Amino acid sequence: MRVKIEAIVFPGRSLARDEGKVIFTDEGLPGEVVELQVEKNKENFIDAKTIQVIETAQSRVIPRCDHYKTCSSYQYIDHNEQIAIKRGQLKELFSRNLKIDLEDFEFRYPSRVWEYRNRIRVHVVRENDRAAFAYHLPEKFDKFIKIGRCYLASRQVNILLGELLGLIDKTRISTLVELEIKENYKGEMLLALYARDNSQLALISESMTTLQKNFVLTGSVVLLPENGILTEKTIFGKNNLEECAADRKYTIGAQSFFQVNREMLDAAIKDIESIHAQGTFTRMLDLYSGVGTFGIALAQASERVVLVESMQENIEYLKINLALNSIGNADYAHADSQTWLERDETGAQDLIIVDPPRKGLGAGMCEALLRTESKSLCCISCNPSTLVRDLKILLTRYRIKKVIAYDFFPHTPHIETLVLLEK
16 A cells, blocks of 8 residues: 555654545654555554555664654654654644644753663573573564664663673573663662562672673662562662752662663753742642652752652662752651542642653542642653543633653654743
């Protein structure tokens, strides 16, 4: 089937039509003529795969990664065009779902669009008794594609991946199923190894100690199944890493979440600081606080900050980070954010920050936020679809004061968005 691409819609599908029926395919720029292979012919639309580009657009470029469709499906698009596409997608989502014209809003993007990721996680697969690193195919967690160098990750991370692969093959380590590398602002690395069992623990320990001679690894962690529960074992060094964002220091663990693009995180924190400085916010609530990234950054300008986080490891590092940054006016709670908000008796907050996972806030959390006396909400979202769904509820009592979008993940369809709401 040969069609002409009309647009790229969120989350990154190219849209065309054939005799009025909508077609979604995995690649194609607006104006391009492409040859498609139909994957699924559904009642309302066709799901397809692009097999050949017949007429190319001027903004098409050559992808760097052989596996780009699994790690960053926009690699074939010039980065300036990527920003234009993402801007248009966000405007369309707000217009279609909320009947709001965003008009002109700020869209921040990094100075570095390659080698920006400070964290990478890969599967260990084997073929003909040889190990390889792989990503899972989009939306198919049981199927993988082997990778070589990934140009989203830093040069040093890619070098370490190559050394690890050679070591795994040479020493015949067969129990590893995944590994994750985190690199901090000083170039130090934390290597987390996920093993099927502990049968090769001695071999793994010996091999990683050998590797340490060539790389600065502040910690190497093996997660081992024991009675159905994953336990953490430190092979050498520390089991955490020091990070820095907007001149604040943070300690993160092997399983802690921390943004992978340090430059964009700095930009988001500075925007929130600017919002805080322009208002009369003395009491602040930071929900889904993680290791305290936003709450700590704003604590010095507030009378009181409360940080709420559900993950135990994050709470442990949150306590460390409060002390590390000499924050004496903050309280924290180890709790589900919605449950805590529904039973909280601390009174009205001047500003509530919410930074939920990709699934968004949900109706229950939105209703709980509406029942608060907070005069302002700062919503940070990594998923525009769930963001507009949640805003539909929140806008019954709040109005939008500011929207800022961020290109945290160049060459991918992902859009990070900050929305400031006022009562």
